[in-house]
Structure formats: structure tokens, C-alpha cells
Amino acid sequence: MDHPDIDSLLRDVAEGRLTVADAARLLRATPEVAIGYATVDTHRRLRQGHNEVVYGETKTAEQIVGIVEVLSTHERPILVTRVSPETAADVARSIPMQYHAEARALTRFGEKVDYLDAGFVAIVTAGTSDLPIAEEARVTADILGLRTESFYDIGVAGIHRLLSRAPRIASASAVIVIAGMEGALPSVLGGLVEKPVIAVPASVGYGTGLGGFTALFSMLASCASGVTVVNIDNGFGAAYAAYRILRSHATSR
């Protein structure tokens, strides 16, 4: 019996090909590898269709190396987010990984990337300062097998810059929009395109920008219908949300 991911497993349960108890046993077998400071989940691909992404912010180079080594035995793309240049350099001394300075991410592509056959994701930013988030989204999308196109620095104060790109953006399968300060871009863009719009508030700015909260609240209160939002600066999360959408496209064909 083959269960490439949790969906098919659950479908088997739903359609009687697998008992709940057996499914539970499969799921609870907990193929984790305990390495002291972490419980690495090597079966995540079973449950979520890809390897574990490591949140690097609070981890030391040693911890990252340890976790990546466990994950590496499974020969799949690996992503570590929120890694400082110093930590990245330390990691690189132990294992070969590529560092994306702008995105502050480490990657390792274990095999040829297998892009999803589901169009592309448009990544749009309001200003130059939003670049790091956009790049984190782009690198994450890449590791998840999504094609992307970037549209940077086209905020609403110069509306013509946005209008001239709108047709190409509207042809994407999903749109990631990153904006700080007042976060108005998703409202305008959400009115121009019909595709899923995932807004990412950026913490850049000062004063009433509230470290990204004003953009966050603006995006959630957007007058454009059906715009969804992820956490402040969460380029990774936006790309992952796009992955959920495009993968669903791809499998529904």
C-alpha cells in the first residue's frame, strides 16, 4: 500500500480501503529522530508532501547542522529560514549549503527541482525595503517547486507603475503582495485581479507604521474582497500558502 502523502491516506480511510486504527498506527509510528534539542520529523513528507523546513532564527549553527544532517539522509530539498550571515558561514564550514543573503536563507537541493505544473506565483512589492521578504518568499517557493515572477517597487503612490504591470500579474495562479507602512497595495491590486491574493505586511518603517501592524491591520480591513493575510515579514508563510493553492490545482487536474 502506497501513501505518498496524508491526503491519499485519509482518502483511503474515508473510502474504506484503510481502517482508522491502521491509519492511526501509521500516523503514530512517529518516525521522529530525537537529537536532544529537537525532535526531527523525517516522515513529514508523508503528512505534508515535502521535507521539514527549519526555522533558523533561534538556532545555533551546531543545531542547524545537526538537524540538516538528519534530514539529509532522505535526499530531498532542505530549507533553513532566518539565518544570519554569521551563522550561515558557520554552517557552511560543516555542510555544503547555498546561502541567499537577501533572503537570509540556506538551501540544499538534493535533486533536480520538480516544478509543479500550475502556472506561476507573482511576487509584488511596494518598495525597495520589502526585498528581503520577497526573496524569502521566492526562495521558499523555489524549494517547494513553484515558479515565480517578481514585480518589485511598484507602490500605490505612483499608481501608473502598478497599472502598467497589472495585466501580467493578473495572469499568475496566485499573487503574493508585500507592503509596509500603510499597506495599501493589496487593496488596489485585489480590486484589479481575481486570483488568490496573499498579503504580507512588512515591518519596515517607523512611527505609526507600528513595526508592520498598521500594514497588517490595513490588509485585513481591506476594501478589496477576499484578500488573505499572513504574519508580519512572513515571506515563507506566504509562499507556503501559495504552495497549498497551486498544489491543490496541480492535483485536481
Added chain:
Amino acid sequence: MDHPDIDSLLRDVAEGRLTVADAARLLRATPEVAIGYATVDTHRRLRQGHNEVVYGETKTAEQIVGIVEVLSTHERPILVTRVSPETAADVARSIPMQYHAEARALTRFGEKVDYLDAGFVAIVTAGTSDLPIAEEARVTADILGLRTESFYDIGVAGIHRLLSRAPRIASASAVIVIAGMEGALPSVLGGLVEKPVIAVPASVGYGTGLGGFTALFSMLASCASGVTVVNIDNGFGAAYAAYRILRSHATSR
């Protein structure tokens, strides 16, 4: 030349079948009908693929009747959200519309509903108090041509209730999850299913529930990757976000 919606129009521009100037003229022709208190946008279907949804919260019965009458000339489904029972009764005296008490919404289906061929949307709630939001989402989905299935009152404090429904939820094309108080449900569900998860914080509760803000912040900070969020109590917005996803599915086939 036929432009059923803004996407095709923009694609024509992008591929040279339509000049930018002509597109601008089409767009700026502003087929609005000014009725004093509102600028009703009768061409919205051109730009967004459906009739205008009316936000009823701050409008009088007279204003709603006026706007619906303008929209009615186009023979399409109409939805008015956030309508109190009193206002609904007043509207009903002038024009025939169906009132959904739990959802606090008025609808009018001008023709046979044309459901999108793109699976169904799972609508999940943590508790009984989340019902009004879930119903607003359900009615909105209906008007937009989305099939739905409801999974109510399966919060995380009784985890077994959730686990037993997970397989069916995982077979949806998109999942709307509504939860108040601590808003933990999308985190657990986001780890169990791979499909797009749209979380709606509910304002129900007291004290540190902060009128829905704790659920909102929890959902945005969710440890489950790629969960997206809409405004507090915004059942309409969640359904609309699902519509953006499923319509994209349907058209990409």
C-alpha cells in the same frame, strides 16, 4: 470583442489584441449608476466576475432597496451582508429577498445557481458561538457558486472530535476554519491537511479573547505553515478568498 471579465481583457492587452488606451477607455467608461448615496458599479462582473456584494451594516433599508433595484436590472444573484432582522423586514416590504437569520444576510438568486466545478469548501467551527460567521461564509459561498460542507463545534479541547472528521475535511478544495477565544483550531487542522486553510477569528468571548484579536494574532502566528487569515468575524471574506482559489482551479482546467 468579448471580455467576460477583467482577466481576459488584460490578457488581450498583454498579447497585443487590445491597446492600452482602448483598455483604459473600456475600464474608465465607468458604467456606474449614481443614486445619490452610492455609486453602484454595474460592470463589476466585467472586472470581478460577479455582481456587487452590498455591505449592509451601515445602510438603511431604503438605501439597500435602492441599490438592489439598480443591481436587479442585471438579473444576477445579489447578496447583502450584515443586515439586522429589523432592516431585513423593512427591505422585504419593498422587494422580495430571502433573509438568512443566522447569517444576517439577504439574498436574491436571479437564476439557477451555476456551481463551479471545483470540489467543495469545508467550513469548520470550534464552537457553537461561531455559527453566525460560518453561516455568513456558507451563504456567501452559495451566491458565488461554491459547494460547501459544514463541520461545526469540533474545537481542540476535545481533540478526538476533530481527528474523526479530519479525513473528510482533507478532501475539500479549501478549508475555512472559524475559531474564537484562543483560536487554536487552524494550527492543529493546518498540520493535518495540506489544502489551503483560511482562518477566521471570531469576536466571541471575553477578557483576554480581546474581541477576536487574540484568535487573530494566534492564527497569524500559527506554527502550522501557510495558514492565511481574514478579518475578525469576516465570514464573507473567507468565502470570497475560497472563491478566488476555486475559480482559479476551475478556469485552469
Added chain:
Amino acid sequence: MDHPDIDSLLRDVAEGRLTVADAARLLRATPEVAIGYATVDTHRRLRQGHNEVVYGETKTAEQIVGIVEVLSTHERPILVTRVSPETAADVARSIPMQYHAEARALTRFGEKVDYLDAGFVAIVTAGTSDLPIAEEARVTADILGLRTESFYDIGVAGIHRLLSRAPRIASASAVIVIAGMEGALPSVLGGLVEKPVIAVPASVGYGTGLGGFTALFSMLASCASGVTVVNIDNGFGAAYAAYRILRSHATSR
């Protein structure tokens, strides 16, 4: 010696035509009329160029009548803001004043309005719900002798509605922009016109609209340069700020 307003008085001081001590005596003569619950300032025109505007929110009908009677002896336009329909009706039983229901304001034009020769003020709103604020601004502008033009319900989610009105708005002497929820309109408009833009956040909305604070913070953090902001729902203040600008125009000719 004639001092139509405080500016000329202070200019006389600055240029030696009046001693500081004499100016102080003039200013401190405090031509107030004490009527128990208020110290009515009948010389305000000397100091600010117009009669006192009464903030009616916390005042009873009796108090309003009393204050208006004192002010009336000076035969000038009078404005009472934030008056409920009930209080307005009570006031009307004692003294003849015109009630503007949408603006919730009482006015009395003691003589022919003397409009400033300084162009017009554009009053722009994002949605229908912003009407009461726009009307408060319009009535206030009227009492202060400013001509106005209204551009209602042209929010950014339907950008074409805004673009088609931009040329006329750009020909105003000052632009008042009212928007709730995410408050994006001043950012877009501020990039399209060069004139002074006064943004008014509206408290309308729910959830992350934060009762107008999200719009307020958005407007202050606007990516459009030099947009200024007044308090939430403060249509009166916006009109008064416009008055400061246009009066300065008129007198500088």
C-alpha cells in the same frame, strides 16, 4: 485703530505700530460672557477671524440655546457640531436654526455668506459610510466661507472610479479625503494630486479597522509625501484646516 483679526494686530506689534503692552491689554481684556456653564468668547473673531464654533456632543439643548443666544448678538454665522436629532429638535423650539441631519450639525447664517476668493475644496470619500463626516466637513466649510465640491464613494478597490475623477479633484485648492477601514485612498490620491491633502480617518468598520485607528495610522504612514491628518471622524477639523490654507491664500493675494 482697527484690528480685524489677530494677525494684523500682531503685525502691528512686529512693525512697531503697537507696543507689546498695549497688545497684551487688548488681548487680555477678555471679552467673554460668563453664563455659568460656559465662558463664551465673543471676541474670537478678533483673534481667529470668525465666530466660535460650538462642540455640541456633551451639551444639553438648554446649554446650546444659551450659548447661541450670547453669540447671536454679534450677527454672524453660527455652527453647532455633533448635535443629535433629539437635541436639535429641542433647540429648534427656542431659536430658529437649520439642522443638517446627515452632518448632525445646526447652523444659523446671520447674513449673506461671504465666500473666500480662493478656489474650492474637494471633499472625497472612499465609501457610502463616510457620508456623515463628509457632510460635517461640507457644512463647516460653508459656514467658514469656503466653496466645496463632493466626490463620494470612489475607494481604491475600484481604481477606475478614482482615476476618472482625478483631473477635477486636482484643480481644487485643497483636498479633504475621508476613508475608513484600511484608509488607502489618501495614499493613492496624494500621489495623483499636488495640492494640500487633508486626510480624515473614519471610525466606520469592524475588527482590525480598530474604530478608525488603522485608517489613522495608515494615513500618517502614507507613502505619498506631505499628506496631513486630523482626528478620527473629525470632518469639522478638516474643513477648518482647509480654511486656514485658503484664507492664507486669499489674504496673500
Added chain:
Amino acid sequence: MDHPDIDSLLRDVAEGRLTVADAARLLRATPEVAIGYATVDTHRRLRQGHNEVVYGETKTAEQIVGIVEVLSTHERPILVTRVSPETAADVARSIPMQYHAEARALTRFGEKVDYLDAGFVAIVTAGTSDLPIAEEARVTADILGLRTESFYDIGVAGIHRLLSRAPRIASASAVIVIAGMEGALPSVLGGLVEKPVIAVPASVGYGTGLGGFTALFSMLASCASGVTVVNIDNGFGAAYAAYRILRSHATSR
């Protein structure tokens, strides 16, 4: 046909001298120069009457040099705000620009400054700590062609210091008032002068000063009518708002 700025272009449209389509073509010609990390807008003078001001906070010296080089081809004054001394020194190694340490700004005056014939802007501060903001406003005003006069350290706790300067301040065309902590100065000054008052909250202070938010909220809630406010520490924005006002004066003559 000559369009020195967007106003005249739009006026031509409004008065039939230019079709909307042609105007759209002009506007959408998007004379941007893409240099990778930014989309530099060399036609901004067409649309906003002056060169682009560069927000330097999050930019590297290399990025600033790159952008300034593109802008320099147009021989106009250039302003880069929020530049640290270190970055300024790095920039100076590549291109000749003047650094204003107090204002933390870089400038380059390409030709003789062409001051607007519209009086002067009074720049008033409550305390010594507000100096950097005042200087940012002064340098910005300078680059925009506005004359200024400074009135520093005259807060309300020593009311006589303020009263003795009031006559000269009242003769300005617009007044910029900078204050931190409780932000009371604009309320007192707004009652003394009739000219446009632009208040800037300063982040200086501690405890209940809330990093400038108390001053911000105080200024917005000011009992003096028609005081307008910009973002915390936004000396640039205040000067730009004054520019909108004085330029409107100058052109209306």
C-alpha cells in the same frame, strides 16, 4: 504641447484640450529606469513638480549612489533623508553630496535654488531634543524652494518664551510645530495664529511619552481647531505638506 506638471495636464483633460486616452498614454509611458533594486522615477517632476526624494533609512551606500546617479542626469536638486553618518561618508566617496549631520540628510543642489515667492515657513520646536526633526524639515524645505525661519526651544512650560515670539510666527505662510512628550505646543500655538499649522510629534522622551504616540494623539485631539498632523519624527513630511500649501499659494497668484 507642454505639461510642466500633472495639474496642467489634468486641466487640459478637464477642459477638452487633451483626450483621456492620450493623457493615459502620457502618464503610463512610465519613464522609469530600472536598476535592479529600485524603479527610479525620472518623470516625477512631470507628475509632482520636483525630483524624487530618496528615503535612505534602509538603503546601503551603494544603493543610494546608484539611485542618485540615475537622478543626477536630470540636473535637479536631490535629497536623501535618514542617512547615518557612516553611510553618508561612504556615499561621499563616490559622489559629491553635502551631509547635514543634525538633519541626517544628504543634499545636492544642481543649480541655483529657485525659492517660491510665497512667504516663509516658521519651524517651531518645544525643546532642544526636537532639533534633528526641525533640521530635517529645514533642509527639506530648502530643497523644495521654501524659505524658513526657526524658533527653537520655546515649550509651553515657560509660556512667556512662546508669547514673545508669537507675532513673528503669526506672519509666516505656514507653521511647522515639533514637540515630544505631551505635545501641547500646537494646541497653544494653534489658538494664537490663524495660519496653517502642521504638527510633528517627536519620539523623544520616556515612559508615558510612548515613543511619540502621546504627542501624536494629543496633537490630533488638540482643542485648537484645524491643526493637522504628520507621522512621528517626520520632519520631511511636514516640510512637504508646507510645500503643497505654499506652492498652491504661489501658483494661485
Added chain:
Amino acid sequence: MDHPDIDSLLRDVAEGRLTVADAARLLRATPEVAIGYATVDTHRRLRQGHNEVVYGETKTAEQIVGIVEVLSTHERPILVTRVSPETAADVARSIPMQYHAEARALTRFGEKVDYLDAGFVAIVTAGTSDLPIAEEARVTADILGLRTESFYDIGVAGIHRLLSRAPRIASASAVIVIAGMEGALPSVLGGLVEKPVIAVPASVGYGTGLGGFTALFSMLASCASGVTVVNIDNGFGAAYAAYRILRSHATSR
């Protein structure tokens, strides 16, 4: 042995006339009268020099009557604060007490008021809306034996009104200043007078007034040295703080 108040008792302890154990016994004798819903403290005059003041906000008329009856056996002035007109009327049916409508307080003077020989308290308000707080302070001061003088409606936007009253205010023994919105009055007044200044933020206002919090934070961040603050709308607390000061004066003579 006679201990008219806790100070003399503690002084006896400090100077060896009373052992700590005996003092503890005196204090702990807890002359409370339990009446079910409250533990009425009839010895408070021993410990605090006056009868208990009853906070009426959350109490029913029956509870107030019950507590007052217990307190009445001691023949001293009684004050009940925050009593609605309805509750006051209900109380009046059972026991004779005077209702102060503006102050929303009930009083009963059991004997001739014995005013402290320590000058007077100046009660200053910025606007008409601050009256209820000022009156609560005035009635409380009266019950505590403090003479008062009122200076109402002299906010900073009309600075001359304040300056002309400053000499008389400066001759008070303590100054209570009540202001809402931006709360600037204590800053100006604190710079003009040297006496103790007790500031009371008022909840009146809207938007950025934040229900009194902006005034509160402004007053605490005041640039005038040594201004102290009590809770929002707490006229009672301000009068009690003045009582602590004047009583200390009176006893120190």
C-alpha cells in the same frame, strides 16, 4: 489613651509610649460591621481621620442604604460617589441625603462642617464637559472640610483666558486641574504656579482622545516639573489627594 487617628498612634509607637504588639491589637480589633455584602469599617476615622467614602458605582440602592445606616450611627459626614439619578431617588426614599446631580454624588452632613484652616483648593477645568468631574471634586472637598474656588472652561486654545486667572489660582494651597482630549492645561498651569498641581484626565472626547488616556499620558509626560496625576475622571481622588496635602499643612502648624 486617646488616638484620634493612626498618625498619633504610630507616633506613640515610634516614641515608645505604645508597644508594637498593643498597637497591633488596637489596629486588628477590626471594628467592622459585617452586613452580608460588605464589611463596613466604622473605625476608619481612627485610621484615616474621616468616615468611609462609599463608591456607589456598582452598588444597588438597597446596599447603599444599608451601608449608610451603619455609618450613620457615628454622626459624621458621609459621601457616596458615582450614584445615578435613579439610584439616588431610590435611596432618598429610605434615608434623607442630598443629591448633587452634576457631581452624581450623595452627601449627608451630620454636623456643621469643620473646615481645615489651610487656605483653599483651586479647581480648574479646560472645558464645559469637565464639569461633572470638577463637581465631584468640589463635593468631596466639601465633605473633607476643604474650601474651594472654581475656575471653569479656561483651556489653552484661548491662552488669555487662563493668563488672566493665573494670579488668583497661584494663591491657592493646591490646584486641581481637569482636562480631556490632549490634556495640555496642567503643563501650562504647572509652569505658571508653584503650588502642588494635581491633574485629572477627563474621558470626554473621541478618537485619539482614547477615552482619557491621551490626557492621562500627556499629564504624566508633562514638561512642567512635579505635576502629579490621578485616575481618569477621578474627581474624588484628586480632592482626597488635596486633602492629604492640606491636612498635613493644618497639622504641621
Added chain:
Amino acid sequence: MDHPDIDSLLRDVAEGRLTVADAARLLRATPEVAIGYATVDTHRRLRQGHNEVVYGETKTAEQIVGIVEVLSTHERPILVTRVSPETAADVARSIPMQYHAEARALTRFGEKVDYLDAGFVAIVTAGTSDLPIAEEARVTADILGLRTESFYDIGVAGIHRLLSRAPRIASASAVIVIAGMEGALPSVLGGLVEKPVIAVPASVGYGTGLGGFTALFSMLASCASGVTVVNIDNGFGAAYAAYRILRSHATSR
């Protein structure tokens, strides 16, 4: 007469074996040792059953050494929390203490630890980043004589990891649950086990995690009944709360 702790002393009072006055004298004898910067309380064991725990955050190495020396004369376990590695090294130069780097705590066990006979405390964390708090709790528990078991990195996004550990966790006498970001773990765990659950919000995370406040509010608003909460990052407090519970168990046997 022997009073090993305050409970027995108070019981003696309650049952007439000790007068209140004598108890007061015992309590007030204040066996403190004043060492200038602190009033060290050497009788705390009388009142609270153990030596004083020193909060090290704001103390210098010299102050810590001084306080520990006073406490050391009583030969009991000593704990200093929140000590940086640098300060710990400085302290170690003067007195022998063990430094727990992960927990940032210094300990000194003066005698064989005397574990309470009351089962064990389960210490559960949602992620790797919660380790420092968990270790502070573990070290504190140790010093207080509580046995512990650790269950690290079993957050709700991988629900199977939690379910497989639930049986062992449910056999603890009290459960400490540490979680950051959305803080959902106590809600799920609180529904699975019946034992006292003490939740500790972790400040780890970014954006809407609000430095631990979202986890805090989530835990307080938990849909699982009777979950209690301590301050953000307060591993010490959680262990101490567990101590109150287990000690009560132990003595009630």
C-alpha cells in the same frame, strides 16, 4: 514551641495555641540582614518553607555574592535566576556555585536534596526555542525538591507527536506547558489530561506573537477548563506554582 513554617504558626493561632499578638511579634521580629542594597530575609523558610530565591536580572555580581553569603550561613539550597554567563563567571570567582547555561541560573545545594514524596512534574514544550524556560523551570523544581520529566518539542502542528506522549504526561502530579507564538499547546493538552496544568507563554517569535502576549492571552482564553497561567518566560514561577501544589499534596497525606 516549634514553627517549621508559617502554616503551622497560623494554625496554632487559629486553634488558640498562640495569641494573635504573639504571632505578630514572631512575624514582626523581622530577622532580616541589611546589607545596604538589599534587606535579606533569612527567616523566609519560617514563612515560606525554603530559602529566598534571588532574582538576578538587575543585580551585579558583587550584589549577588553579598546576598548569597548572607543566605549561606543557613546551609540551605540557594537559587539565583536570570544570570548572564558573564555575571555567573564573575560570581564564580568569589563563591562556588553551579551555573546552568541553558537555564541562565546559579545554584548551590547545601545538603542532599530532599525530594517531596508527591510524584513528578511534567515539563512540556512546543518547540526547541522554549528550552531556556523549560530548563529554568527544571532547575527551580530541583532546588525546591520536585522530581521532573521533560517532554520537549511536541507542538500541535504535528499532533501525533503529542498524542503518543499523552499517557505518560497524564501520570504526572502537575504539568508545566511552555509554548510561544500562538500558544495552542495547553488548550490541547488541557483537554487530554485532568491534572493541574500551568501554562507558561514564551516570548520567542515575531510579528503577531507580540513578544509572548499572544501566547499569554491564548492560554488565558483557553477552551480547556481550569488551565492556569504565569508571566511570560516565567519558568521559575511555573515551578514554584507546581511546588505549592505538590507540597500541599505531600503535607496532606
Added chain:
Amino acid sequence: MDHPDIDSLLRDVAEGRLTVADAARLLRATPEVAIGYATVDTHRRLRQGHNEVVYGETKTAEQIVGIVEVLSTHERPILVTRVSPETAADVARSIPMQYHAEARALTRFGEKVDYLDAGFVAIVTAGTSDLPIAEEARVTADILGLRTESFYDIGVAGIHRLLSRAPRIASASAVIVIAGMEGALPSVLGGLVEKPVIAVPASVGYGTGLGGFTALFSMLASCASGVTVVNIDNGFGAAYAAYRILRSHATSR
């Protein structure tokens, strides 16, 4: 095989008497009764040792009656919290339940209450206004089989009232402390008693009491070690937390 509650079931799993799969099957059998608006959990006693407590705040009388009827088939005590007098009267017309007006709770004792053999819970309040919360805690404790003693209105401003009750409070098995405004009582009491202290912030008060948040934050930041806290006004939660503690006592004997 008998599993009176989830603990024994999980213990069987841990000790090999029950397979995980069988346990899962037992747990997932989901003995819920779906009644449309709710999924009533009739096996909760299996998992949590008692019947479901119904949160009545957002439920109609009809919903409450329906849920209670399902629960009633199991002949156990039932508690419905947060029921208004009106709703309670409506419920009483359909099924016999006792209404506790002060606690706003409905109860039904299906059999003789079976009190836990584990001492008593002390319920302490700072003021009269905290009564409703205290009563909700008392009624909840009663339904859960806990004995209680009440100590009302002994706040810290009259410290002697607290000191004289301390001995009796210290003899409880757990202490629930309810306080509003500044919430200081748990800090003082936590220093006087060694038993588990569960603090409940009360929303009573005004201004800086912040609707209970100041008390909440104070209690969490308490200088007394190991005080735990529940949500604002959550008398039910405090009693349930006490139940977790005392039940653990009772079963550990």
C-alpha cells in the same frame, strides 16, 4: 475492561494493558450526540471525570434546554454558566433547574453531591463588586464536589482586615483570590500563605483599571512567587483549576 476516566485508560496504554490502536478506537468512538447547533459530548466524564459544563453566554434558552436534555439522560450534576435572568426564566419554563442570580448560573444536581475528601477551597475577594465572580466560583466548586469558605471584601487598603483572616485562609487546600482595579491582593496573600493561589482579575472599575487587564497584568507580574492566574472574571475557570488540584490530592491518597 473498565475506564472510569481518561487517566486510567492512558495508564493502561502506558503499562501495556491496552494497545494504542484500541485506545484510539475507544477515544474516537465519539459518543457525541449531534443536535444541530451543538455536538454534545456525553462521554466527557470518561475523559474528564464529570459532565460537560455549558457556557451559556451566547446561547438561547432553547439551545440550553436542548443541550441539558441530552446531558440529563446521564443523571449527573449539570452547570450552565453566564445565564441572564431572562434566559434563566425561559429555561425554567421547560426544565427544572436552580438559578443562582448573583453567580448568573443554572444548576441541576442529579444526585447527592459527592464531595471530594481534600479539604476546602478559600474564596477571597478584595471588594463588594467582586461578588458575582466569587459566587460563580462557589457554585462551580459545589457542582464539582469541592467544599468552600468565603472571605469577602478584605482588600489591601485596609490591611488589618486581611491579616486577621490570614490564619484561616492559610488552612485551605487552595486559595482563589478575586480582585479588580490594581489587583494587589494576591501579591500580599501569596506572601502570607504557602498553598496554591489562583488569582482572578475582575473587570470592575474604570479608567486605568482597563476592564480588568491591569489586575490581570499585576497578578501575573506579582512579586509573590508561584501565583497563577486565569482569565478576567473567570470564576468558573478558577474553581475548575482548584478542582484539578484537589482531585489530584484526593486520588493521590
Added chain:
Amino acid sequence: MDHPDIDSLLRDVAEGRLTVADAARLLRATPEVAIGYATVDTHRRLRQGHNEVVYGETKTAEQIVGIVEVLSTHERPILVTRVSPETAADVARSIPMQYHAEARALTRFGEKVDYLDAGFVAIVTAGTSDLPIAEEARVTADILGLRTESFYDIGVAGIHRLLSRAPRIASASAVIVIAGMEGALPSVLGGLVEKPVIAVPASVGYGTGLGGFTALFSMLASCASGVTVVNIDNGFGAAYAAYRILRSHATSR
């Protein structure tokens, strides 16, 4: 004519010995010395009875030296608050001043301190961490001529430490109470002593201490009547408030 301070000047005005115009001339003569970055007010003693206190936080050593040199010509005590050790060392190289490291203050006593004949000020702290604030208050009091006594580290969790000091504290003329975290000390102390109580919230602590805001809000919401509060960490302000009280005592004799 001699006016040692503003009070006597204003009294002369009030009693007709001085015209308003002459008083205005005196006040407006503005005996300031402009030194570029500051407007030093050498007549402040006239208006406020003492030399200017310099807030050093945002000033450079050079600026401090410059201001002190201007002030020094008047031979009076000088205080500079919030000076870092580095800046203090720099200042000391130019002019002789005493640095108080704990208080972070620079002083210069130009002549023998002239203590007010008005008792002493009690300075009370809850913990060791509050020392810097207490010392700032002590040094400020000293420069203003107030005698002080310190009572450090007697927080409410060990209530006996507080009770044993209460008698001495109660004999002060004013009490300054400093507390962080939950800020409960002023509530307990305010109930024990009748003298003016000035509470200072301390920013020390973490989590729900909110950087001093919880203590601030607690103190303002204190159940002890008439406690007044100054800004967070504002030891200077508390001492100045005490000065206003004691000076009023001294002059009223």
C-alpha cells in the same frame, strides 16, 4: 519693587499694586540667554523659585557644559539628570561637578544648602531594582532643599517588613513610593499613612510588567484614596512634587 518669585508678583497684580501690563512687561522681558542649541532661562528662580534643572538624556557633554556655564553665573545649586557615566566623565573634564552614579545625576552646590523647615520626605522602594529611581529622587530633593529618609526593599510580598517601618514613614511630610512589576506597595502604604503619597512606577521587570505600565496603571487605579502618580521612572518628578508640597508648607507658616 521686589519680586522674589512669580507668586508674589501675581499677588501684587491681584491686589492692585502692579498693573497687568507692567506684570506682562516683567514676565515677557525674557531674560533668556540663547546659546544656539538652547534658550537658557536664567530668571527661572523668579518664576519658579530655583535654578533650571537640566534634562541630560539627549544632550551631549558639550551642550551640558555650555548650559551649566550660563547657569553658573548665578551662583545657585545646579542639577543635571539622566547623565550616563561616559558623558559625566566628559563634563567633569571641563567643569567641576559631582556625579551620583546610582542616580545618574550631576550636581553642583553653589552655596550652603538651605533646607526647607518642613519635616522630611520618606523615600520607599519595593525592591533592590528600584534604587536608581530612589536615588534620583533623593539627589533632586537634596538640591531643592528637602530632607529625606530612605526605606528600601520593603515590598508587599513580605508584609511584615513594611509594617515594622510604617510608624516612621507615617511621620514624614510626604511619602515617595517606588515600585515596579505589579506596583502594589502604594496601595498598602496609602491605607496605612495619611500623608501625601506620590507613587513612582518603575520600568524594571519583564513580560506583563509592560516596562512599568502595569505598575503605573495599578497605582492610578489604587484602592487607597488620594494616591497621586508621576511618570515611569521619574524620580526627579516625584521629588519636585514633594518640593511643591513642602515649600507650600514652609511658606504657609
